[in-house]
Amino acid sequence: MSRQKLTKIRTDLLARLVELGYRVTPQRELLLSALGQADKHLSAETLLERVRAVYPRVNKSVVYRNLELLAQLGLISCMDFGQGHVEYEVHHHPHHHHLVCRNCRAMLEIDGDAFADIQRQLLERYGFAAEMDHLALFGLCRKCREKMPVQISHHPHSL
Amino acid sequence: MSRQKLTKIRTDLLARLVELGYRVTPQRELLLSALGQADKHLSAETLLERVRAVYPRVNKSVVYRNLELLAQLGLISCMDFGQGHVEYEVHHHPHHHHLVCRNCRAMLEIDGDAFADIQRQLLERYGFAAEMDHLALFGLCRKCREKMPVQISHHPHSL
DNA sequence: GATATAATTGCAACTAGTTGCAAATAGAAC
DNA sequence: GTTCTATTTGCAACTAGTTGCAATTATATC
Numbered sequence: 001m002s003r004q005k006l007t008k009i010r011t012d013l014l015a016r017l018v019e020l021g022y023r024v025t026p027q028r029e030l031l032l033s034a035l036g037q038a039d040k041h042l043s044a045e046t047l048l049e050r051v052r053a054v055y056p057r058v059n060k061s062v063v064y065r066n067l068e069l070l071a072q073l074g075l076i077s078c079m080d081f082g083q084g085h086v087e088y089e090v091h092h093h094p095h096h097h098h099l100v101c102r103n104c105r106a107m108l109e110i111d112g113d114a115f116a117d118i119q120r121q122l123l124e125r126y127g128f129a130a131e132m133d134h135l136a137l138f139g140l141c142r143k144c145r146e147k148m149p150v151q152i153s154h155h156p157h158s159l
Numbered sequence: 160m161s162r163q164k165l166t167k168i169r170t171d172l173l174a175r176l177v178e179l180g181y182r183v184t185p186q187r188e189l190l191l192s193a194l195g196q197a198d199k200h201l202s203a204e205t206l207l208e209r210v211r212a213v214y215p216r217v218n219k220s221v222v223y224r225n226l227e228l229l230a231q232l233g234l235i236s237c238m239d240f241g242q243g244h245v246e247y248e249v250h251h252h253p254h255h256h257h258l259v260c261r262n263c264r265a266m267l268e269i270d271g272d273a274f275a276d277i278q279r280q281l282l283e284r285y286g287f288a289a290e291m292d293h294l295a296l297f298g299l300c301r302k303c304r305e306k307m308p309v310q311i312s313h314h315p316h317s318l
Numbered sequence: 319g320a321t322a323t324a325a326t327t328g329c330a331a332c333t334a335g336t337t338g339c340a341a342a343t344a345g346a347a348c
Numbered sequence: 349g350t351t352c353t354a355t356t357t358g359c360a361a362c363t364a365g366t367t368g369c370a371a372t373t374a375t376a377t378c
Contacts (some may be wrong), residue, residue, distance in 0.1 A: 023325060023374050045364070059328045064365065066326095084243035084335085084364080099287045108285055118277055126267055127301030128258045142286030182344050182355060204334070218358045223335065225356095243334080243365085 009036035009090055013075050020073060027062050030054055035070075041079055041087030081136050095133055101141035108141065168195035168249055172234050179232060186221050189213055194229075200238055200246030240295050254292055260300035267300065 010032040014024050034050040035042070042050075048063045067088050071078040079087045081100065095112025115132045122128045169191040173183050193209040194201070201209075207222045226247050230237035238246050240259065254271025274291045281287045 021325095025326065025374070027327070057328090060364090061329085061366075062327055080241045082239045082241075083245070086242070099281065099285060099289065101287075102290070108287060110281075110285065114280075115277060118274060121273075122258065122269075122296075122298075126258060126269065127304070128260075128267060128296075128298055129304055130258065130296045130298035131261070132296070132298075137281075137287075137289045137291070139281075139287055139289035139291075145286070145288055180355095184344070184356065186357070216358090219334090220336075220359085221357055 007036075013070070013090070016073075016075055022069075026055070027051070027058050028066055030058065031063060031066050031070075035076060035088065035090050038089065041089045043085070043087050047088065077134050079134060079136055082138065097134065098136045099141070100136055100138050101144055102138050103140055103144035106141050106143075166195075172229070172249070175232075175234055181228075185214070186210070186217050187225055189217065190222060190225050190229075194235060194247065194249050197248060200248045202244070202246050206247065236293055238293060238295060241297065256293065257295045258300070259295055259297050260303055261297050262299055262303035265300050265302075 010029065013032050013036075014029065017028065018024060030051045031047065033054075034047050037050075038047075044064055044067055047067065048058070048060050051058050051063060067076070067078070070076040071088065076088050076090050079089070079098065081087060081098075096109050097112065097114060099108040099110060101107075112133060115135065119130050119132045122130050169188065172191050172195075173188065176187065177183060189210045190206065192213075193206050196209075197206075203223055203226055206226065207217070207219055210217050210222060226235070226237070229235040230247065235247050235249050238248070238257065240246065240257075255268045256271065256273060258267040258269060260266075271292060274294065278289050278291045281289050
């Protein structure tokens with residue numbers, strides 16, 4: 001992605017913050033730069049590192065709080081990969097899901113409306129409006145399924 | 160549930176551990192008792208408390224390690240509710256999912272094969288074998304949807 | 319540019335959970 | 349019942365993330 005585009009992402013998000021009544025601070029600029037420069041989801045920790053690479057005195061609670069804020073406002077998306085592993089990204093492609101392989105950690109991005117049917121069913125049957133615009137599902141990818149025909153025992157003895 | 164049934168759950172799981180080559184320790188007995196007595200998912204912390212209510216000197220790392228072990232062996236199920244909130248339970252009803260309301264935290268249990276169709280589709284289209292036997296989906300339940308027709312602003316000023 | 323003030327940051331103390339390692343112990347073999 | 353040893357536990361130090369609060373600062377107004 002071009003340098004211009006990256007700058008645009010940052011300034012657009014800053015402008016949105018101002019519109020919503022929030023302030024532009026150097027810490028927020030740094031964080032949005034880091035997010036804009038990333039080509040994939042990044043963890044809060046990685047983002048803190050990248051922010052500190054530019055300006056080491058930024059406090060970690062500021063990064064955590066701002067990531068939460070931005071996610072709440074819908075300016076960035078927050079993907080929960082389970083076991084407390086959360087990653088953030090700007091909305092490059094607004095609507096997609098992830099298939100994560102438990103074995104090789106490979107991640108397959110799939111179409112955003114893959115779950116539209118089931119979403120409609122849940123609404124009809126249970127009156128439940130499920131948020132299904134950015135899901136992560138775990139399982140085994142094709143390669144790993146083919147490589148692993150037999151179930152591995154979990155016992156340390158047998159490993 | 161009857162006292163007998165509870166004891167049975169514990170002894171059954173202990174027997175399975177022995178079959179798999181693991182040892183029976185007082186700590187594991189206490190943990191399985193606590194799990195067997197629970198009528199719902201419990202967090203690791205709550206389980207630690209319950210174990211310590213009986214025998215206060217049990218170490219927390221032991222509880223965490225054993226919950227991980229039991230879940231890995233499939234003897235208990237581990238439900239990830241996102242944001243690092245994980246809960247454990249013995250398999251009373253083997254196959255179900257949860258619809259969790261973001262607003263009132265109400266939890267609706269739904270049928271285990273609600274996602275069978277989509278699971279088959281993911282396998283056909285992407286060769287991905289998704290684990291879909293115990294999912295948690297977030298959204299708004301019927302009541303909260305009806306109560307909340309307008310979108311609330313997130314800004315602290317306006318709250 | 320100075321002033322006011324609400325938003326934001328930095329700090330320090332805290333929580334839940336993890337890890338490496340030495341000590342204790344369950345279970346097997348005698 | 350002793351002995352052996354791999355498993356399991358307890359400990360202490362650590363990590364990621366959270367929270368309350370005082371100090372700082374971005375922005376609006378004059």
